[in-house]
Amino acid sequence: VIGDSNREQSTSGSLEPRFDPQALLHYARAVLERANVPPEDANTVAQCLIMADLRGVDSHGLIRLIVYIRRLHAQVVKATPAIQVNRPFPSVALVDGDNGLGPVVGLRAMETAMELAAANGIGLVGACRSNHFGVGAFYVDKAVRAGFLGCAISNAPPNMAPFGGRERFLGTNPFAIGIPAGDSAPLIFDASSSVAARGKIIAAALKKQPIPPGWALDPEGVPTTDANQALLGAVLPFGGAKGSAISFIIDILSGTLTGASYGRHLNTLENLKAEQNVGHVLVAIRRDVFLPAKNFGDRMDEILQMLLASPPAAGVERVFLPGELEMAAEVRNRKMGIPLNPEVVEDLVGLGSEIGLTFPPRLGDAPPVER
Amino acid sequence: VIGDSNREQSTSGSLEPRFDPQALLHYARAVLERANVPPEDANTVAQCLIMADLRGVDSHGLIRLIVYIRRLHAQVVKATPAIQVNRPFPSVALVDGDNGLGPVVGLRAMETAMELAAANGIGLVGACRSNHFGVGAFYVDKAVRAGFLGCAISNAPPNMAPFGGRERFLGTNPFAIGIPAGDSAPLIFDASSSVAARGKIIAAALKKQPIPPGWALDPEGVPTTDANQALLGAVLPFGGAKGSAISFIIDILSGTLTGASYGRHLNTLENLKAEQNVGHVLVAIRRDVFLPAKNFGDRMDEILQMLLASPPAAGVERVFLPGELEMAAEVRNRKMGIPLNPEVVEDLVGLGSEIGLTFPPRLGDAPPVER
Numbered sequence: 001v002i003g004d005s006n007r008e009q010s011t012s013g014s015l016e017p018r019f020d021p022q023a024l025l026h027y028a029r030a031v032l033e034r035a036n037v038p039p040e041d042a043n044t045v046a047q048c049l050i051m052a053d054l055r056g057v058d059s060h061g062l063i064r065l066i067v068y069i070r071r072l073h074a075q076v077v078k079a080t081p082a083i084q085v086n087r088p089f090p091s092v093a094l095v096d097g098d099n100g101l102g103p104v105v106g107l108r109a110m111e112t113a114m115e116l117a118a119a120n121g122i123g124l125v126g127a128c129r130s131n132h133f134g135v136g137a138f139y140v141d142k143a144v145r146a147g148f149l150g151c152a153i154s155n156a157p158p159n160m161a162p163f164g165g166r167e168r169f170l171g172t173n174p175f176a177i178g179i180p181a182g183d184s185a186p187l188i189f190d191a192s193s194s195v196a197a198r199g200k201i202i203a204a205a206l207k208k209q210p211i212p213p214g215w216a217l218d219p220e221g222v223p224t225t226d227a228n229q230a231l232l233g234a235v236l237p238f239g240g241a242k243g244s245a246i247s248f249i250i251d252i253l254s255g256t257l258t259g260a261s262y263g264r265h266l267n268t269l270e271n272l273k274a275e276q277n278v279g280h281v282l283v284a285i286r287r288d289v290f291l292p293a294k295n296f297g298d299r300m301d302e303i304l305q306m307l308l309a310s311p312p313a314a315g316v317e318r319v320f321l322p323g324e325l326e327m328a329a330e331v332r333n334r335k336m337g338i339p340l341n342p343e344v345v346e347d348l349v350g351l352g353s354e355i356g357l358t359f360p361p362r363l364g365d366a367p368p369v370e371r
Numbered sequence: 372v373i374g375d376s377n378r379e380q381s382t383s384g385s386l387e388p389r390f391d392p393q394a395l396l397h398y399a400r401a402v403l404e405r406a407n408v409p410p411e412d413a414n415t416v417a418q419c420l421i422m423a424d425l426r427g428v429d430s431h432g433l434i435r436l437i438v439y440i441r442r443l444h445a446q447v448v449k450a451t452p453a454i455q456v457n458r459p460f461p462s463v464a465l466v467d468g469d470n471g472l473g474p475v476v477g478l479r480a481m482e483t484a485m486e487l488a489a490a491n492g493i494g495l496v497g498a499c500r501s502n503h504f505g506v507g508a509f510y511v512d513k514a515v516r517a518g519f520l521g522c523a524i525s526n527a528p529p530n531m532a533p534f535g536g537r538e539r540f541l542g543t544n545p546f547a548i549g550i551p552a553g554d555s556a557p558l559i560f561d562a563s564s565s566v567a568a569r570g571k572i573i574a575a576a577l578k579k580q581p582i583p584p585g586w587a588l589d590p591e592g593v594p595t596t597d598a599n600q601a602l603l604g605a606v607l608p609f610g611g612a613k614g615s616a617i618s619f620i621i622d623i624l625s626g627t628l629t630g631a632s633y634g635r636h637l638n639t640l641e642n643l644k645a646e647q648n649v650g651h652v653l654v655a656i657r658r659d660v661f662l663p664a665k666n667f668g669d670r671m672d673e674i675l676q677m678l679l680a681s682p683p684a685a686g687v688e689r690v691f692l693p694g695e696l697e698m699a700a701e702v703r704n705r706k707m708g709i710p711l712n713p714e715v716v717e718d719l720v721g722l723g724s725e726i727g728l729t730f731p732p733r734l735g736d737a738p739p740v741e742r
Contacts, residue, residue: 088492089492089657090462092491092492092493092660121462122462126661128661164683164684165684166682166684189620195610217684221683221684221685223684238610238611238614239566243614244693248678248693249548249693252550252674256674257520259662263673263677263678264677285495289497290465290497291629296627299633302634303627307540307619307634311536313532313588313594314591316592318535319534319535320535
């Protein structure tokens with residue numbers, strides 16, 4: 001897989017039913033509203049989840065609606081938080097999310113960053129007392145659409161061993177960067193800091209297949225290709241010591257700096273007894289910060305073209321832009337519908353049936369998509 | 372090797388003479404002053420080079436003095452540039468380096484970033500018409516000493532194939548991040564975006580040893596373990612598609628955004644007929660941007676201790692902090708002297724003898740250091 005691997009493969013090689021994106025959006029919104037989330041916030045969260053599914057990042061799509069609702073019901077996430085925005089310095093703000101849903105807090109932070117950037121060139125916004133914020137692409141896409149460069153990082157509960165370590169310490173802390181271009185599509189790059197998504201390991205375990213070396217450690221800290229042992233152990237950071245350092249620094253900036261939780265203090269999503277206190281950092285930069293916007297756009301178009309025209313390695317069809325495959329998935333899924341794992345569909349149907357909501361009909365079976 | 376691999380191993384396993392850091396600093400300063408670099412700027416450049424040697428990053432140490440002087444003589448770098456600082460927005464500045472030495476332009480940019488950050492919380496400074504800026508650690512160390520978080524990135528001439536590509540397109544674009552702590556030493560992380568330093572491939576070629584798979588491609592774009600073929604081909608980015616994207620984004624921010632050169636337009640250091648127009652981005656952030664400085668310092672101390680205490684993987688002694696090994700090298704080399712490759716010493720002696728400067732005496736042979 002080229003590009004972002006912050007995605008989960010379909011856990012089966014079998015057919016996955018496809019669904020109309022708009023119908024899924026309405027459904028997710030309705031489910032959230034029934035859990036007392038205000039309509040505007042429900043829309044934000046639903047848009048964030050659907051964006052992940054559209055981009056083929058199933059791990060951060062509607063599958064998360066289930067745990068979001070579970071946490072709302074358990075009252076470890078607030079449906080109607082009193083979010084506070086403090087502005088200690090002219091180009092900086094701190095958003096206290098009051099334990100609201102991550103996408104609601106994250107979007108508020110990115111909107112604040114854009115406001116600050118419009119006036120000052122750059123805006124830096126930290127968020128604390130937040131929750132799982134979905135795909136970083138959601139926030140940097142908002143920035144790019146408004147003409148800004150955007151950056152979104154978040155910490156996450158420990159799932160990954162640091163370089164040289166054995167135990168889960170780091171989250172698979174994501175980082176997303178969006179850069180507007182001229183005539184070309186913008187660059188939207190979004191990645192986790194793990195070498196491979198945990199979902200791929202789950203898929204291998206289900207198929208009783210080994211995983212490639214370098215993905216994970218068993219519980220004793222020994223590298224393993226046994227998917228089940230890997231799930232009991234820890235995933236590894238991308239890029240060895242460098243990726244591990246990047247993930248650690250994301251935790252410091254998102255958590256240690258902002259007042260959110262960090263390191264092993266972060267509770268898992270599955271722990272329904274405690275708040276998570278996840279932290280994020282959102283940055284927006286005017287695209288005309290150094291050069292006129294038109295000039296920068298032309299230069300972006302050129303460097304993107306230059307990379308696309310770069311000769312491929314032996315056995316490779318062509319060089320892809322960062323995020324290009326996710327963009328292609330989005331175009332495809334908007335047209336053909338969003339493929340959902342049947343087990344996820346079953347859970348989502350269940351979620352609605354308890355409260356009298358009908359899940360949208362499938363558009364028909366689609367063959368698995370080559371990735 | 373744990374930690375930063377933006378370093379070159381000694382190209383021989385043999386003894387390397389050590390030299391007094393202060394004496395080397397004086398020598399480098401004198402050489403630069405004879406090339407008409409003003410004393411203050413000569414000091415900046417010398418400090419930057421010595422810092423690399425102290426930290427064991429030989430590739431960016433005094434070895435670079437030779438090419439810096441060569442470029443000054445060839446008049447493709449200016450000894451007395453008229454550096455301009457423009458401030459288009461309150462938190463942002465653009466430094467036009469007027470083709471001055473990279474460390475002079477880079478330091479000016481970081482100083483400006485700190486000034487902007489002091490007033491606004493964050494300062495973002497782009498630099499264009501600059502040159503090779505040495506180790507990024509030099510700039511983030513300045514920020515950290517002044518109580519800021521710092522970030523330094525730069526583009527560099529094409530040396531590396533993008534993920535999926537065959538030809539040199541990306542520089543081994545470095546990124547450095549510095550974060551002050553409380554009682555603990557600050558975190559200073561500095562890495563290139565290549566999987567392994569080119570110097571390690573040179574070392575393997577000299578020793579007629581193979582290189583590990585995944586480091587480089589031959590000129591046909593086929594992965595190779597033949598060091599000589601690798602030197603003719605291209606090195607690979609760290610972390611596969613993700614590291615390649617990071618390197619590409621560093622090029623966009625440093626070059627495309629600032630008005631500097633980018634992609635394949637960047638001339639090599641060795642081309643003595645043309646300016647390079649390298650670009651950098653320097654960022655400073657107040658450490659008390661979200662929390663009181665003392666509180667943040669305590670939290671930093673805790674997360675650093677938490678990582679250090681994290682149980683090691685099988686066969687690993689302990690987990691290291693990002694940049695810890697470079698810091699240890701600095702302590703060692705300050706005490707024992709800086710080890711220099713005999714060939715580099717020969718070149719440096721030659722550089723001085725042409726202008727009547729005597730290279731400092733060696734402190735005695737030192738055994739090669741375990742890394």
